[in-house]
Amino acid sequence: GAGVSQTPSNKVTEKGKYVELRCDPISGHTALYWYRQSLGQGPEFLIYFQGTGAADDSGLPNDRFFAVRPEGSVSTLKIQRTERGDSAVYLCASSLKGGAHETQYFGPGTRLLVL
Amino acid sequence: AQRVTQPEKLLSVFKGAPVELKCNYSYSGSPELFWYVQYSRQRLQLLLRHISRESIKGFTADLNKGETSFHLKKPFAQEEDSAMYYCALLNQAGTALIFGKGTTLSVSS
Numbered sequence: 001g002a003g004v005s006q007t008p009s010n011k012v013t014e015k016g017k018y019v020e021l022r023c024d025p026i027s028g029h030t031a032l033y034w035y036r037q038s039l040g041q042g043p044e045f046l047i048y049f050q051g052t053g054a055a056d057d058s059g060l061p062n063d064r065f066f067a068v069r070p071e072g073s074v075s076t077l078k079i080q081r082t083e084r085g086d087s088a089v090y091l092c093a094s095s096l097k098g099g100a101h102e103t104q105y106f107g108p109g110t111r112l113l114v115l
Numbered sequence: 116a117q118r119v120t121q122p123e124k125l126l127s128v129f130k131g132a133p134v135e136l137k138c139n140y141s142y143s144g145s146p147e148l149f150w151y152v153q154y155s156r157q158r159l160q161l162l163l164r165h166i167s168r169e170s171i172k173g174f175t176a177d178l179n180k181g182e183t184s185f186h187l188k189k190p191f192a193q194e195e196d197s198a199m200y201y202c203a204l205l206n207q208a209g210t211a212l213i214f215g216k217g218t219t220l221s222v223s224s
Contacts, residue, residue: 003158033211042119042201042214043159056210091159099209100147101166106159 002026004107006092012113013082021077021110023092029105031098032075034067035091037109043091049075050098082114117142119204121215128192130224136187138176138202138215147205148185149212150176154198162187162200172196192222 005024013019025032030051035043045059049069057067064082069075079086089111093104118141128134140146150162163171165178165185176187185202199219203212 035212035214040216042121042203042216043212045206045211045213048210056208059211100205103161103164104212105161106151108158 004092004094004105006090006107006110008110009108010111010113012115014115015082015084017082017114019079019082019112021079021090021112023075023077023094023107025073025075025092025094026105027073029094029096030072031095031102031104032069033093033095033104034075034077035093037089037091039088046077048098055098079112082112084114087112087114117204117206117213119202119213119215121200121202121218123218124216125219125221127221127223130194130222131191134187134189134192134196134220134222136200136202136218136220138185138187140183140185140202140204142183142204142207144207146178146185148176148178149203149205150174150185150187151201151203151214152198153201159201192220194222194224196220197222 007022032049034046037043048056051072064080067077089109091109092107095102120139148165152162153159201217202215
C-alpha cells in the first residue's frame with residue numbers, strides 16, 4: 001500500500017512569511033508524528049497526534065509553530081513568521097496505534113529553506 | 116536525561132570487513148531501542164529493534180544495559196550497506212523517538 005506522503009517536497013520562502021507543510025499518513029494509522037532534521041543532526045521530535053488531538057506537543061520550539069489534524073488523518077504543520085533558523089527537513093511519520101513496540105513509518109520529508 | 120550518542124560521524128570499511136556502528140544511550144528504566152537506516156535518496160526506514168531480537172540484512176544489535184550500549188554489527192559488510200544509520204530511543208512517555216546524530220557507513224570494494 002501507499003506509504004506516508006508529504007507535500008511539498010521542497011519549499012523556499014522568505015523570512016517573515018507563513019508556510020504550511022502537509023502530511024498524509026498511512027491509511028488507518030491513528031498515530032502521527034512530526035520531526036525536524038537540521039543539517040548534520042538526527043531527527044528531532046516536534047509533536048505527536050493520537051487521532052485528532054495533540055497528545056504531546058513538547059517538542060514545538062516556540063509559538064510560531066502549530067500543527068493540526070482535524071479529521072484524524074491528514075496533518076498540517078504551520079509555521080508563522082519564518083526565520084532562517086527554521087530551514088530544515090520536516091519529517092512526518094505514522095504508526096498504527098502509537099506507543100511502545102510500534103514501528104514508525106516515515107515520509108520523504110519536506111525540505112524548507114528560509115531566505 | 117534521555118539521550119542517544121553516536122560517536123562516529125563516518126565509518127569507512129572495505130567490502131567483506133566486519134562493521135560495528137556504536138550507539139550509547141542515557142535512560143532511566145528499560146529502554147526501547149531502534150536502528151533506522153536511510154539509503155541514498157530514500158526515506159528513513161526501520162532496520163531493527165532490540166525487542167524483536169531479529170537479524171535484518173545480516174545486521175544484529177544487542178542491548179547491553181551495563182554499558183548502556185546498543186551497537187549495530189555485521190560480520191561481512193557489503194557495498195549496498197552504504198547508508199546513514201541512526202540509533203533511536205523511545206522516550207519515557209512513549210510518544211516520540213529520540214535520535215542520535217547518525218553515522219555514515221561507507222563500504223568500498
